[in-house]
Amino acid sequence: MRRNLSRSEEKRERGRFVQLLKKCYFEEFVLLSDYLYYSLLFEREYEGLSEFFDTLARSRVDIFKGVGGMLLDFGENPQMNIQLRGRSVFGSAPWDICGEDVERAIKALVGAEKQTLSDYERVMSLSEEEGIKNQVNRYICGKRELIDKFERMLAS
Numbered sequence: 001m002r003r004n005l006s007r008s009e010e011k012r013e014r015g016r017f018v019q020l021l022k023k024c025y026f027e028e029f030v031l032l033s034d035y036l037y038y039s040l041l042f043e044r045e046y047e048g049l050s051e052f053f054d055t056l057a058r059s060r061v062d063i064f065k066g067v068g069g070m071l072l073d074f075g076e077n078p079q080m081n082i083q084l085r086g087r088s089v090f091g092s093a094p095w096d097i098c099g100e101d102v103e104r105a106i107k108a109l110v111g112a113e114k115q116t117l118s119d120y121e122r123v124m125s126l127s128e129e130e131g132i133k134n135q136v137n138r139y140i141c142g143k144r145e146l147i148d149k150f151e152r153m154l155a156s
Contacts, residue, residue, distance in 0.1 A: 027116040032060040117143040
């Protein structure tokens with residue numbers, strides 16, 4: 001946390017920092033879930049894209065665990081109260097997937113990744129601890145690369 005703050009200011013800032021980490025933790029969980037969902041959804045018609053999303057899901061597990069570890073380091077329990085959200089159904093059935101469905105899914109993921117990237121940038125700005133900054137910076141770099149990859153996919 002930042003130096004030169006009163007105890008009450010430091011406590012409030014720590015609380016904001018932890019809440020932001022919890023938000024990132026939940027967002028990573030949702031992205032992990034989405035990547036698994038798209039891996040299954042595109043399995044029949046778009047095998048290469050399905051494998052791509054499966055690989056993303058596997059890489060997300062490490063990030064999800066890393067953010068959970070940061071919460072534990074702050075003495076917080078990285079549990080979530082999850083309320084299921086509905087997903088829009090693509091096509092009339094899973095086997096009726098079309099190119100527009102793929103594009104819509106990727107656009108939604110770009111938006112979610114950009115939101116999470118923004119939150120990680122805020123985590124960086126609130127922390128002075130080098131360990132946290134290094135770990136979060138790796139997440140930021142990975143998210144930027146992934147957003148670029150998604151945007152190249154949309155452009156092609």
